[in-house]
Each structure stands twice: as C-alpha cells, then as structure tokens.
Amino acid sequence: MKTVRMPLPGISLGCDYNPEQWSPDVWREDAALMRQAGVDLVAVNIFGWSNLEPSPGEYRFDDLDEVVELMHAHGIRVNLGTGTSSPPPWLTTLHPEVLPVTADGTVRFPGGRQAWCPSSPVFRKRALDLVERVAQRYGGHPAVALWHVSNELGCHNALCYCETSAEAFRTWLRGRYREIETLNEAWGTSFWSQRYSDWSEIRVPRLALSLRNPAQLVDFQRFSSDELLDHYRAEAAILRRSSEKPVTTNFMVTAHIRNLDYWSWAPEMDVIANDHYLDHRLGDPVAELSFAADLTRGLAGGRPWMLMEQAAGAVNWQPHNLTKAPGEMIRNSLTHVARGADSICFFQWRASAQGAEKFHSAMLPHAGTDTVAWREVLKLSDILDRIAEVAGTEVESEAALLFSWESWWSAEGEARPSQAVTYLDQVHASHRALRSLGVTTDVIAPGTDLSRYKLVVVPGLYMVSDADAQAIADYVAGGGHVVVTFFSGIVDERDRIRLGGYPGAFRDVLGVLAEEFAPLLPGVTVELSDGSAGSLWTERLRVTTATGIAHYVDGPLPGVPAITRNRHGEGVAWYVATATDMTGLLREAATTAGIGSRETADDVEVVRRGAYLFVINHGAEPVEYPATGEDLVTGKHSDGSVTVEGGGVAVIREERK
Known part of the structure; x- marks a missing residue:
C-alpha cells in the first residue's frame, strides 16, 4: 500500500488564492491576514497559464515569484498548481481543434474553463511545456509543500466527442479487446445490425436517433476516465523529476460529478484530496457530506486525506445559493476531520470582485474582517490547533x-x-x-x-x-x-x-x-x-x-x-x-x-477516530452522549457523559477501559 504523504503535520488550514486578480498591495495585506488567521497552506497558480505564458513561448514568472516569496516570508507553505486547468485564449485561437465537442456534435467555445479536449495532442504538448517550466523553476523552493496538477480534472470536459477523441477511443478499444470480434461479442453488436468489421468503423457515441448501445456508452465512460488519468500521469511525471514533494490533484467526490472512476485514480496520488460543497438540491445535504467524506477516506485506503476545497458560506452555481448559519461551517469542517481529513482548505481566500465566481463565498468576504464569516474562520483555526493531535489517526469502522x-x-x-x-x-x-x-x-x-x-x-x-x-x-x-x-x-x-x-x-x-x-x-x-x-x-x-x-x-x-x-x-x-x-x-x-449501537438523536453524528470521539450536534438542542475524557475543543473533562450544545462539536480524547 502506498505511503500517504501529507504536505504538513497536524490538522492544517488552507485556501485557494488567486493573486492574479489583485494588486501587489493586496497581496501583502492578504499575507498578513493569512498569518493572523493561522493559514498554513495556500494553493496558487491554479488558473495561472495566461499570466505565466501571455503569448506562445513567452514566459513571465515575476508575479508568481513574488507571491511565492511573500508566502515563504510569512511562514506559509505553498500548494503549487501547474496552471494547466484552462488554456489561455491564444492557444484556442491558434488551435481551435483543441476545443471540446459535446454529444450533440457542438463545439464548446472558450470563455468558461476547461475548454480543451482530453485527447488533444496539441493541448497536451503545450500544457506539459508549461509544467516543465514551473517544475524547474520551483521544484527546489522551500515554500513548496505540495504539487497540484491542473484542477478538478473532468469537471466540465470529461466526455469529448470530437474526431481526435474518436481516434483515441479506437486506440483504447484495441488495447482492451485486441480483436474486433472480441469487441463485437462484448458489445452485443448483433443487436440492431451494429456488427463492426474494422476498427475504423467505430465512432464515439454521439447522440443518435434512438437509444445507443449501452455497452459502448460504458466503455466510453471508462475510456474518458482513463484519458484524463493519463494526462494527470504525464504532468505528475514531470513534477517528480524536478521535486521530491508530494503530487496530487483535487477529486470531486460529490453528488453531481460522476465521470471519473476514482478507484483507478487513487493509487496514482501521493495524498488523496477532495473538493466538497454542500448541495442544497439534495434532500439531506449534510448526510451527503458525511457520505462523501467516507468515500474519500475509502479512496485513501482508510488513511488521512485532504479537503482541498469547501465553501465558507454560499456557493454561486446552484439555483438557490444558501449561506451557512453561524457554526455550520465549523461543523462541516469537523465532520470531514472526524471522517479522516488532516487538512481543511477553502475556495477561496479572498472573495473575487469580478468573474463568474464573484458571488462565491470566501474566508475573507467582500465586507472584510468585521464580519461573522471572518470570526468563524478565526474560531475554526483555533479549534484545528486544539485538536492537532488527532492527525495521523484512523477512523474505526465495523x-x-x-x-x-x-x-x-x-x-x-x-x-x-x-x-x-x-x-x-x-x-x-x-x-x-x-x-x-x-x-x-x-x-x-x-x-x-x-x-x-x-x-x-x-x-x-x-x-x-x-x-x-x-x-x-x-x-x-x-x-x-x-x-x-x-x-x-x-x-x-x-x-x-x-x-x-x-x-x-x-x-x-x-x-x-x-x-x-x-x-x-x-x-x-x-x-x-x-x-x-x-x-x-x-x-x-x-x-x-x-x-x-x-x-x-x-x-x-x-x-x-x-x-x-x-x-x-x-x-x-x-x-x-x-x-x-x-x-x-x-x-x-x-x-x-455484533455491532454495538451508538444511536442518538437524529441531528447528531458520532464518529470514533483512533482514541478520539467526535460528537457533532447539527440540531438546536443540547445532547448528552456517553464519554469519559478531555474535550479538546473546550478543554473540559467529561466523566461518564459529555453534553454538546446545539450546533456544537465535542472532540473527546477518550479514556477507555
């Protein structure tokens, strides 16, 4: 089993930072505020391609150099992105063939993000050229604690139906089935006269006049997951040649993203990282959070993992973007910790003033530091420091x-x-x-x-x-x-x-x-x-x-x-x-x-992680739960039972007989 390489000891607090959206004066203010908030790890250069390479082959690292040095001077470690998650406008202008094609045959234009085909050799070459430059420049920098390949791979572009993808799909199928007759048997092509006599006859499963071949659709999903995994491997290989720091990318273990088979991805990660946002389109978004955390721990083989992104308050992409009540963000965060996370990070540090995510919440909101949101961040930071000894322990599951x-x-x-x-x-x-x-x-x-x-x-x-x-x-x-x-x-x-x-x-x-x-x-x-x-x-x-x-x-x-x-x-x-x-x-x-009951009130969840008992009260009324030991959150000792106030969390270092 692969050894987990967490970027930092303890339970680290981190964030996604986009300094390219702000002036250098703001960078310095942000670094000081991050230090005040106890931020340990900052993800930068996630969407930096057009800043680093403003025109083909012209590289400018001055701004990123300054940001990395600024973080280093303030004792903040860097989760350094490769910058390849979205191509710059010059690339899609020079090479429109890299743009993805949807199932109806429509080319999707740039202007959003991830406007690239996972099978495009042109995109791959240009992206790897950038990764090589970033790796060589920062591979030995002491501020770098972790490498962040691309960003949320496959969030928007996992399934591409262009002709380049079709050729890559045929290559993948030849590797899987070897013989065309083996594929015919596997896909049941005797149905509806679909039998293939040559590999060249196989297309990607674009929308058809009727129902499509279900076995072909499943294989196209497998192929698409493998294509993006191959891209991850290519970037990671370059990083590992220039650096000994751990390499990962952020998974999307959540209710509305399903296109990547993360069981096949997990062995390639030095540490498992996940992005999770409460989805209020679900009947019980908090229960789904617990499920996603348990699944992420499963991908980590039961070992500690990172929450790479979550929201401090509301998101901006649901039909109704509900903010979090006081204490809710802390409960969400500690639910992830209870279920195995040793790093709690947010998108993002400072709320954007422009762009598609300008209404997405942040650790530092538009209204500044005299806010409930900021005080919640400070409180969470203090709690994570108090429970740091939990790091490295494993969740007990029967x-x-x-x-x-x-x-x-x-x-x-x-x-x-x-x-x-x-x-x-x-x-x-x-x-x-x-x-x-x-x-x-x-x-x-x-x-x-x-x-x-x-x-x-x-x-x-x-x-x-x-x-x-x-x-x-x-x-x-x-x-x-x-x-x-x-x-x-x-x-x-x-x-x-x-x-x-x-x-x-x-x-x-x-x-x-x-x-x-x-x-x-x-x-x-x-x-x-x-x-x-x-x-x-x-x-x-x-x-x-x-x-x-x-x-x-x-x-x-x-x-x-x-x-x-x-x-x-x-x-x-x-x-x-x-x-x-x-x-x-x-x-x-x-x-x-023979599983002993820990059943309690509907709004209360109980998780044991090593010697630590987490009691998380999502309800409004106080609850009592059997426990003996010190509550790391409050410093109080419980002898036989602990009372957790409505909306509160207890983390008990248990004294077990």
Whole structure:
C-alpha cells in the first residue's frame, strides 16, 4: 500500500488564492491576514497559464515569484498548481481543434474553463511545456509543500466527442479487446445490425436517433476516465523529476460529478484530496457530506486525506445559493476531520470582485474582517490547533458499503426499467440509515477484502464481475453479514444480463429468485406487512432458501416477499426488493452482526477516530452522549457523559477501559 504523504503535520488550514486578480498591495495585506488567521497552506497558480505564458513561448514568472516569496516570508507553505486547468485564449485561437465537442456534435467555445479536449495532442504538448517550466523553476523552493496538477480534472470536459477523441477511443478499444470480434461479442453488436468489421468503423457515441448501445456508452465512460488519468500521469511525471514533494490533484467526490472512476485514480496520488460543497438540491445535504467524506477516506485506503476545497458560506452555481448559519461551517469542517481529513482548505481566500465566481463565498468576504464569516474562520483555526493531535489517526469502522462508478454509469443507462430509480439514491439511503444509527461506515470498491468488517451493505450494485460477486458470497459463507438492495447483480462488466432470473449474481447467496421487475410510478407507495411502506420498485420475487420477513400487503404483488433473510454458510444475507426506509433493517443487521449501537438523536453524528470521539450536534438542542475524557475543543473533562450544545462539536480524547 502506498505511503500517504501529507504536505504538513497536524490538522492544517488552507485556501485557494488567486493573486492574479489583485494588486501587489493586496497581496501583502492578504499575507498578513493569512498569518493572523493561522493559514498554513495556500494553493496558487491554479488558473495561472495566461499570466505565466501571455503569448506562445513567452514566459513571465515575476508575479508568481513574488507571491511565492511573500508566502515563504510569512511562514506559509505553498500548494503549487501547474496552471494547466484552462488554456489561455491564444492557444484556442491558434488551435481551435483543441476545443471540446459535446454529444450533440457542438463545439464548446472558450470563455468558461476547461475548454480543451482530453485527447488533444496539441493541448497536451503545450500544457506539459508549461509544467516543465514551473517544475524547474520551483521544484527546489522551500515554500513548496505540495504539487497540484491542473484542477478538478473532468469537471466540465470529461466526455469529448470530437474526431481526435474518436481516434483515441479506437486506440483504447484495441488495447482492451485486441480483436474486433472480441469487441463485437462484448458489445452485443448483433443487436440492431451494429456488427463492426474494422476498427475504423467505430465512432464515439454521439447522440443518435434512438437509444445507443449501452455497452459502448460504458466503455466510453471508462475510456474518458482513463484519458484524463493519463494526462494527470504525464504532468505528475514531470513534477517528480524536478521535486521530491508530494503530487496530487483535487477529486470531486460529490453528488453531481460522476465521470471519473476514482478507484483507478487513487493509487496514482501521493495524498488523496477532495473538493466538497454542500448541495442544497439534495434532500439531506449534510448526510451527503458525511457520505462523501467516507468515500474519500475509502479512496485513501482508510488513511488521512485532504479537503482541498469547501465553501465558507454560499456557493454561486446552484439555483438557490444558501449561506451557512453561524457554526455550520465549523461543523462541516469537523465532520470531514472526524471522517479522516488532516487538512481543511477553502475556495477561496479572498472573495473575487469580478468573474463568474464573484458571488462565491470566501474566508475573507467582500465586507472584510468585521464580519461573522471572518470570526468563524478565526474560531475554526483555533479549534484545528486544539485538536492537532488527532492527525495521523484512523477512523474505526465495523461496517462497509460497496460503491462503484461503473455501476453508477451503467445503472443509469438510457433504457432501464425505471428512470425514477437512480444509483446514488440507493447509495445515499443506505449510508444515511447507517449514519443515523451511529454506525461509521467505510465506503469501498467491489473486490476489496471484506474480512475485517462485521456488516457489508451492497446498494444497487447493478454491474458486478464474477470475481467481485464471489468475494461477497465467500464473505457471507465465512460468517459475514450482508444487506443487498434491489437492481443489484443484474449484469456483468460487459453490461450483459445475467440470465436465469434476478438478482443475477446474488441469487444463491440471497436465496431468492425474481422473475420480473415491477416498478411503481413516482408517488405510488405499497404497504408492507411490517408496517413500513415501499416505493418506486417491486419484484415478482420468490424465495428459494431464504425466509420472507416482510411482504407486500397491496400494490401489484400482494403476498410476495419484499424483504428476505437467508442463512448462507456461517453468515446471513438480507435482500431488499423495494425502496423503503432502511433504518430498521440495518439496525437488525448491525445487531445480528455484533455491532454495538451508538444511536442518538437524529441531528447528531458520532464518529470514533483512533482514541478520539467526535460528537457533532447539527440540531438546536443540547445532547448528552456517553464519554469519559478531555474535550479538546473546550478543554473540559467529561466523566461518564459529555453534553454538546446545539450546533456544537465535542472532540473527546477518550479514556477507555
């Protein structure tokens, strides 16, 4: 396992800084204020290309030199960007062929960001020329603590449908399948007369008059993720030739970005870094924050990671950009720390006066330092210093949840049993229920060793390989406990249906067989015999070796099992064949698996990280929780229980017997 290389000791506080937007007088003011705020790490040169190379081959480093030296003089370390995230106007003017093309064949113009095709050799060469210059100039500078490749790779341009991408896609496919007939078999091209006789006939899957080939769409997603990963590798290789400092890029583990398979990216990072913003388009954005933090920790192999970006208050890109209430930013930040983050950074330091993000919040708002936002920053900085000893410890988890980007891509194809059923909804529902029970959960990839976990939850794992399915069956047979939800095990990695009845790969371990799906219309519910309700989905299910523990009372399948339990070998497997509140079932599964309860009030989450117990109260009323030890936040000692005020956080160094 790769060694994590955190850029700084302790729990560092950082920010994204864009000095090119401000005058040198402001730089000096900012450096002094950063020092006051306890900022340890500053990301610069993220969008610096047009400043560093204002015309082809003409490089100007004077401004960046001054900023780096200014940070160094104030004892602030630098997270140095390669500057390649968006091309300068001269590049897209000289070489319009680098511009990305969307699925409808439209060329997307510059004027925003990431206006480049990931497969473009012209963009790659120009970008690497810049990286070489930056690496050589700053590779040995003592201020540099971390290298930041590009920025949020694939946020806007992950899927490009231009002719350059088409040729790169064909090359990728030849490497994957070797023979054209192997590809035909994998894609099922006998359907709709799609059989290929030569690689040159294959195109990128632009919009068609009808439904497109689902196996081709999944492979295009895989290819696109690999293309951007290859670009990351190319930049990282240059940096590593000139510097021994760790190299990373900022992931986007969040509800609205899905195009990169970060399980394949994670091994290439010296430290895992993630950007996360509360998404108020979701029903429970705080629960999603906890899920994203757990998934980021999974990508880090359970070891510490960085929160590279978050918002101090409101963002600017949602339909309704809600600000954070007093204390909310601190709770958000410490939730990330509780779930494994050893660095808390913000976009950005000073709120922009111009540009598309001028209404995005910052550590230093437009109104200056006499503000609630600034005082919250100072308070957070003080808390991070108080809890610095937490750094390097690992989160304790007895449960795991399997998550797959490939299942996300494939399960939400163009033609599926119900457009109302989405992969992430099932994932979030399962994780949210575990969180409400106080069960800390590792979010891991299919195929991960499961032996350390008492309970494994498998939500909506539509696409699964034979080997990964067998690993789950072996885990249960060996005494493990697993909960599987509907639309799981349906296809193999080629998106080919597993014949013989649903849930395909999991029929034997679950002891059930479904003859057909029976989705429900949105808004329609069915009553279950245990008093709960189901929605969105039912199945014509029968038990083989399982026992039905809840049945449909009404709806299209009265009397048919909706939730089952099966003894398989030494373990137990549950199946949930409808969308329902998972809390009761997961409480039963956790208890059966021997996981002790930490259940508390709905608005309170409890996480143990090493010897430290985090109790985060998102509610308005004080809560009491069993704990003995010192609260690092307040310095008070608790003997038997700790009281956490409404909106507060306790970090207890536990005295365990």
